[in-house]
Amino acid sequence: MTFANAFLVDEVTSKSSSKKMADFGICPGTYNQGIISVLDESLSDAALESWRWLLGQDAVALMATSIGDLFFWSEKNGAIYFLDVQRGQSTFVDRDIIFVLNRFLSQNEIQDRVLRRDLFNSLSAQLGKLMYEECFIAEPWLRHGGSGDVSTYAKGSLVVYLNLVGQAVEHSMRLERARAK
Template sequence: MTMNKSKQSRNRPIHKPLVLWTHVNTNNFFGNLGNIRFDYTTENPNGMMQKGLKTEVSEELKRMILKEWAWLIGTDKVVVAITNLGDAFFSDKSGWIYWLDTGSGELEKVADSLGDFDEYLADPETSDVWLLSNLLNDLEAAGIHCQEHEVYSPKHHPLIGGEYKADNFYCIDALEHFSLSSSIHFQIKDLPDGTPIQFTISR
């Protein structure tokens, strides 16, 4: 199979190494990151009621996401919501909102406040990029329904040509999804484009 250096994630290209095998060893991979503490909270007055967005996230999952992705997002953020397709949104002390795209392994500031974030979500084009609304509709139409503790995750990662189509996604525990996706991106973050690499599972 011919692999292209640049892969498409939603509507933007990913420039990452070529991943030939995406099995990873996540055992204690982030055990030395330490504890993360927060002494402030964020509140959304508008409720962020949006299909594909989970705002009621367990404390266990919040702590795990913050710990596993601290290498990218830093230690100054709180989880605002996650998406059904396994991405996350954060807020910091300034109230800014950030989007973690677990497919491309990128963090992007997307709004100056939760109020602005709500307004942007009301725009169909923006919400489809962030929440993959069309893909979510296709998954539901195909009868693929996740449990409350699960998210949709790709069978074949976008880094190796996996497409954002319903037949490439399955339901997986959200804890496992965020841990696995973080481990993949952490291990390849400093490699140049086109580097052939191999991940193996240790049992």
């Protein structure tokens, strides 16, 4: 199964694709009611603004999940990673973007565990379809003791959320390092 078979486009933006995604003919926009969004070049840059300290200057945000986690490309490492923003942790996925798009993301287990399909379906039923540049945000954040219960989520700006969480993660990590000294 390919990305195009597994994910139907809902909303396409007229903005230009990131260079990595343009090579594969995948348009920026929301797919499958917003369970995943392919980011345009400017949204990609803005999404990583507060994460450069952790991911490096070469990172390119490719896709966002409905809860604001990211898949990004690291030019330095020549690989795609998954960023769990609430934990501030990135996980290596693969070096082959075609594999990630056409094999990895189309697997039911990945859609259930990584894209959090059940949570997405519950949130969509409660809050409605996500628009491009939106994500579901738990209030309070999970990293700040939030329960993650469906009733604690609201829709919000993907960029604002990512920048606020990126700043909070950086602050927390600096405090942890200072305590360890």
